[in-house]
Amino acid sequence: MGTIAGEDDLGIPPTVPPAGQGPETAMPMDVFQAYPPPREAWYTVGVLALATTFAMLDQGILGLLIQRIIEDFSLTDTQASLLLGPAFAFVYVVVGIPLSPLIDRWTRKKIIAIGITVWSLATAACGLAGNFIQLFTARMVVGAGEAVNGPTAYSIVSDCFSRKDLPKAIYGLQIGSVAGSGLSLLLGGAMIYIITTLGTPTLPFVGTLRPWQTVMMAVGLPGLLVALLLLTVKEPARRTFRADVSKVPVVGAVKYMWLHFAVFGPLFVGLTLGALDGGGRAWGAAFFERTYGWQPSTYGLAAGVVSIVAMLGGLFIGSRWVDRMQAAGMVDAPFRVIVYTRMLNIPFAIAMPLMPTPELALACNAVGFLTLGMSGPMLNAVMLIVTPNQIRGQVMALYLFIFTVVGQGLSPVITGATTDYLFTSPEDLRWSIMLLHLVFLPAALVVTLVGWKPYREAVQRLNDDDARTGANN
Numbered sequence: 001m002g003t004i005a006g007e008d009d010l011g012i013p014p015t016v017p018p019a020g021q022g023p024e025t026a027m028p029m030d031v032f033q034a035y036p037p038p039r040e041a042w043y044t045v046g047v048l049a050l051a052t053t054f055a056m057l058d059q060g061i062l063g064l065l066i067q068r069i070i071e072d073f074s075l076t077d078t079q080a081s082l083l084l085g086p087a088f089a090f091v092y093v094v095v096g097i098p099l100s101p102l103i104d105r106w107t108r109k110k111i112i113a114i115g116i117t118v119w120s121l122a123t124a125a126c127g128l129a130g131n132f133i134q135l136f137t138a139r140m141v142v143g144a145g146e147a148v149n150g151p152t153a154y155s156i157v158s159d160c161f162s163r164k165d166l167p168k169a170i171y172g173l174q175i176g177s178v179a180g181s182g183l184s185l186l187l188g189g190a191m192i193y194i195i196t197t198l199g200t201p202t203l204p205f206v207g208t209l210r211p212w213q214t215v216m217m218a219v220g221l222p223g224l225l226v227a228l229l230l231l232t233v234k235e236p237a238r239r240t241f242r243a244d245v246s247k248v249p250v251v252g253a254v255k256y257m258w259l260h261f262a263v264f265g266p267l268f269v270g271l272t273l274g275a276l277d278g279g280g281r282a283w284g285a286a287f288f289e290r291t292y293g294w295q296p297s298t299y300g301l302a303a304g305v306v307s308i309v310a311m312l313g314g315l316f317i318g319s320r321w322v323d324r325m326q327a328a329g330m331v332d333a334p335f336r337v338i339v340y341t342r343m344l345n346i347p348f349a350i351a352m353p354l355m356p357t358p359e360l361a362l363a364c365n366a367v368g369f370l371t372l373g374m375s376g377p378m379l380n381a382v383m384l385i386v387t388p389n390q391i392r393g394q395v396m397a398l399y400l401f402i403f404t405v406v407g408q409g410l411s412p413v414i415t416g417a418t419t420d421y422l423f424t425s426p427e428d429l430r431w432s433i434m435l436l437h438l439v440f441l442p443a444a445l446v447v448t449l450v451g452w453k454p455y456r457e458a459v460q461r462l463n464d465d466d467a468r469t470g471a472n473n
Helices: 038-073 077-084 091-103 108-126 132-146 149-158 166-198 211-220 223-230 250-259 261-276 284-292 296-327 333-354 358-385 389-423 426-450 452-469
Strands: none
Touching (some): 038 077, 038 108, 038 132, 038 149, 038 166, 038 211, 038 284, 038 296, 077 132, 077 389, 091 108, 091 132, 091 149, 091 389, 108 132, 108 149, 108 223, 132 149, 149 166, 149 358, 149 389, 166 211, 166 296, 166 358, 250 261, 250 389, 261 452, 284 296, 284 358, 284 426, 296 333, 296 358, 333 358, 333 426, 333 452, 358 389, 358 452, 426 452
16 A cells, blocks of 8 residues: 555556557657756746745735734634634635646646735735725635645746755745745834834825734735746746646545555645644744733744744755765655654744743744754655656645645634633633644654655655666656
């Protein structure tokens, strides 16, 4: 059940050359084309990283502003969690999964360009919301636009680099997530301070904007320029096609993963448990204000600097670490990074909400950002490495669907509802966050350990196949 096999597992007939016909006439020429030149490949990564920066910025800015939105709209934590989570994440079900087959068939750079146009305009529209329903609706549209970004970007990058070089490329792409997450805090904090000092603008037919509304509009509109920049990217040739991808149904991707459950099962279950722990980050600004009295501008500036420095450091350390382990012959190097960083993060994550001062809590967060920078790209790389190109778009859409719906959809709601109904006081948010870390992080580590050996064996088989065929996909 854990053996990585061929096309028959995808629900498509294997491509067998007719008598007297060589394999070069039975397969698309894309299989034999060289990878893009390094400059072209890394330019593609850079533009996609910039798109991801704006995706994370538009997605994460609400967490910094949530306490002011709670006050302006008189919301409970549970209601606010619906804005932080389900409003953005659950629309992924409606958009992300149905569109995933298109990623494996259509021009991918245009898919991302359309997506970033939609989510940028929707983020700006959040700044015009005058009530909970309007803001909820605008956040849903943000989620719809961003649903195509992740799986499409990873599909493009996987066709620009060989399997050996793919982890390094994923680290490059992950810089966009680091920058976006950090900038949503850093720029958001700076903008709140400036707007509070100078005052908010007054728009025709709208009136005077609240500070948080002004921030939403300011971070949303520049993304339209990135949508234009994406059109300068050269679409890479699709690789390792032994059959037309249009013949690979969604059920074929599911069947493939089920047949290789020993490999994919722990990856998906571990991701789910790890994602359930992620809700605490969405409540970071509210936690620091309620527990330590920090204003959102103070938290944003401090946490933004810490997250960018720590996560960039994690990206650098993780990339070098993977290179060293691969040079030493460890075919499971990306998986090892995930295991070791989860071990390191657990005690600091549990201790963070219990710290007596904001500085100590931020220091614990720094460890979390460091390990996230090291392991985050590898969560994507390990999945891409063992997934056939024909279904990478669909598998990554499902993978990111779980991360989005569970981590960004359910986890903030669990945190908010726990505060409202278990601890009953907004000031007890710290205990909700601690409970989240205590339950889900150790469970994610245990499941990940279960999948270690099957993953290593699967990658070794793929490498052996490459050596026999002379391929390096």
